[in-house]
Amino acid sequence: MLSRLVLTDFRNHDALALTPGAGFVVLTGANGAGKTNVLEAVSLLAPGRGLRRAALSQIARGDGPGGFGVAATLADGVELATGTLASAPERRVVRVNGAAANAAALAERAAVLWLTPAMDRLFTDTAGERRRFLDRLTLALEPAHARHTARYDAAMRDRNRLLADAAPDADWLAALEAQMAQHGCALDAARHRTVAALDAALAAQPAGALPRARLALEGWRGDAGALADALRAGRARDAAAGRTLAGPHRVDLAVTHVDKVRPAATASTGEQKALLLGLVLAHAELVAGRVGRAPVLLLDEVAAHLDPARRAALFRRLEPLGQTWMTGTEPALFSAIGTATTIAL
Template structure:
């Protein structure tokens, strides 16, 4: 969890400091006030491109350089255990991310070892009807919160796969070099797949064990490639000609899909209504937060953008009761009245932007 957040020249915020409470951080304000920008800044304290998946060069405040800010941006936080983490860019390298832990340079993957951050945004409401790649990214964030090494395996698998694709595109590919890259893909790909499958199995069991859920119950499974490292290396070797013709790698854990079903209605989540899909997704996030707290012994950070706006007062109150104690919850809304049903005993920081 975060005990302090400092933004410098990030999006529309020239300078912003927040000392968040342990339970809820409520950000309110008109559309365009910068509420989601704050959530995006927090999301950058995890590996990856943040909740908008935007280019780093787009995150620096437009007027920052003209006002002497240098043209880059900074996001710094103090965690509840006293560790200082920071990330951002320099004007001289607007597309290169800098990460520091306790003042020392660190890889972005190191952030996963310090905190678990997950988010839910309106853009994710139709996750179940989007291409499989979107669900894989969502699953990888779930897995990363449980298995901090997941980011390293994912990065090395992707790097080896890019190199393999490049070698396959050459007129006379080097077979020995391909074999070495395939061994690397197999090693990291197997670890990648194992982390995902463990997460799906544990989360599916947690969802099934939820007593009298007030949200639709989801059932999860992973569809696609499965096997050990030797099997993956052999499959890659056998697929060289086909992959060369396609210009991409057609076998491996990068091709799997997260399958979600609506249990009560016994059908795929993609066939559910828009409201049901959002409720299914929210149920997954809540169950995952409890799983993270149980497995890692620390409460996660949940970023929920406009999650209460389309809920009636009864469901809104039920949601806040479910959220209480799960982690540090950052929520946004245009009106403070949306959060009147927050538990009376919760520690709340309310900020009007």
């Protein structure tokens, strides 16, 4: 968990220092006070672009000097920091205990998961959005997933650029395809392990206030040799398409509403929200049990859409999961919580 969080020129916060405790951290305030901005700052303590997926240059305070900073101290004393410099607004800087590091190193120190209102349409959104969601779930269980994903994507970008040449170098293509095969097979296996473990955890849960989901991966599947062969055979096709058409970047996460035996995409809006919440909670419990380190959960405006009985049930389920950050405009939404760090913005 985080024991200290400091924001500098981040969104609407010029300088903000927080000392959250264990358990619940409740951020309250009017719309526009910057509650979600704080959650976004915490989400940047994980690899990736954070819960808004914003360009780095958009995050720095508009009337500030340029650049931004997020610094945190974990309960074990580890210090994490990330941000940008005014001279390089699109280049992310990461430090772990004061030493320069890459973003993938953050996954080895903390697992950060989030649920925002924008994710309510996940089941009807693009396959790419569901893959990114799955990759965050996988990363919390297997930190090495960040490295394999980054190297696979980099090799694929280089291959796509090379295929655009009139006479691409065959040896270079083969080397890039070998990298894609190695890292693609590793990231695909990690995704399948995550889906299998989470699906088993969901199946073991009794029917209750939240509907149960069943998970599966659809699309490409194969070993490193099969992927290398497919890439080599598909060079002409991929060159014509301007992108790589085979590989683990083409899979989709399929979610089924178990109790109604139908795809989550066809469920009602309320059912989709409840399915997603149940999935995130089950995953957080899985991480806490497997990794031995509870994730930091970021839940934006989650309580506002639940009746009092379901809010109380949600809080009871969250209580043993470690540090959970929640936002809301009204403190009364969180009255069922016994003890919490409450921060008014």
